[in-house]
Amino acid sequence: MLESQQVEPSGLVKIAIPPSLLHFYNFSDEILKYMTLYEKVNIHIEATNRQVDILNEGFDFVIRARNKIDYPLGYVPVFLAHMELCLVAHPKWRNKFKPSLMDTLENIPAIIWKGVEGVTHWQFMNNENQSVDIKVKPRLIVDDMTMMRNAALDGLGLVLIPYIYVENDIALGRLILIESELIPSKSSIHAVHLGQKGMRPAVRHLLDWLKELTISLR
Structure with a gap:
C-alpha cells in the first residue's frame, strides 16, 4: 500500500509514545528504518508517560496502551495491536x-x-x-x-x-x-489523532507504516 503512493512524503511529524512501547514493541527500530527509506521526513519523538495535549502541544498523533478506548468527540483512535x-x-x-x-x-x-x-x-x-x-x-x-x-x-x-x-x-x-x-483484560495499543481533515501526507504515511508494522503483533 505504501509503495503505491507516488509522491514521496516530506516534512516534520511530531509524535509522543511511552518509553516502554517505544522499545519493547520495536517502534524505535522501525521508525529509524522508516527514516532511512523516506529521507525527506523529519520526526520529533517525545518518549513520555505523561498525558500530552495533542491539540495544544502540536502533536500529530500519540501512541498509547489502554484497556478502554474512551476518547472525547473529535479524537480518532487507530487500533494497532492487543497487548496481553x-x-x-x-x-x-x-x-x-x-x-x-x-x-x-x-x-x-x-x-x-x-x-x-x-x-x-x-x-x-x-x-x-x-x-x-x-x-x-x-x-x-x-x-x-x-x-x-x-x-x-x-x-x-x-x-x-x-x-x-x-x-x-x-x-x-x-x-x-x-x-x-x-x-x-487485554490492553489496546493504538494511535490517536484529531481526524483526517487537514492531516498532512507525511503524517498519514507514517501512521500507515506503523499500522502495517503492528499486524504481526495482533
Missing part, C-alpha cells in the same frame, strides 16, 4: 496464592502502574466475559515498566504487567503466573 497482560509474583509468595484474587490481594502487596492517592483499579474479566473492576491499595505506584518488573523480581508484591516484559522471567522460574477466577 498477566499477573505475576516472586516464588516466595507461592503459599499466599488463593483461588480468589481478592483473597490473594489480602495476603500479598500490589505493585501498580500510576494510581491516584494510593488507590487504583485493576480490570479483569470473569468467566462470563464481563468486566470486573478491582480496587487495589498498592505498596508501590510507578509509571516505569522496568521498575515494576524489578520490584516483582525483588519480591515486593503482585504486579499486573504486559506478558512480553516478564516472559523470560516466567520461563526461568524467577516469577510465577498467578491464576484465579478472573482473567486480566
Whole structure:
C-alpha cells in the first residue's frame, strides 16, 4: 500500500509514545528504518508517560496502551495491536496464592502502574466475559515498566504487567503466573489523532507504516 503512493512524503511529524512501547514493541527500530527509506521526513519523538495535549502541544498523533478506548468527540483512535497482560509474583509468595484474587490481594502487596492517592483499579474479566473492576491499595505506584518488573523480581508484591516484559522471567522460574477466577483484560495499543481533515501526507504515511508494522503483533 505504501509503495503505491507516488509522491514521496516530506516534512516534520511530531509524535509522543511511552518509553516502554517505544522499545519493547520495536517502534524505535522501525521508525529509524522508516527514516532511512523516506529521507525527506523529519520526526520529533517525545518518549513520555505523561498525558500530552495533542491539540495544544502540536502533536500529530500519540501512541498509547489502554484497556478502554474512551476518547472525547473529535479524537480518532487507530487500533494497532492487543497487548496481553498477566499477573505475576516472586516464588516466595507461592503459599499466599488463593483461588480468589481478592483473597490473594489480602495476603500479598500490589505493585501498580500510576494510581491516584494510593488507590487504583485493576480490570479483569470473569468467566462470563464481563468486566470486573478491582480496587487495589498498592505498596508501590510507578509509571516505569522496568521498575515494576524489578520490584516483582525483588519480591515486593503482585504486579499486573504486559506478558512480553516478564516472559523470560516466567520461563526461568524467577516469577510465577498467578491464576484465579478472573482473567486480566487485554490492553489496546493504538494511535490517536484529531481526524483526517487537514492531516498532512507525511503524517498519514507514517501512521500507515506503523499500522502495517503492528499486524504481526495482533
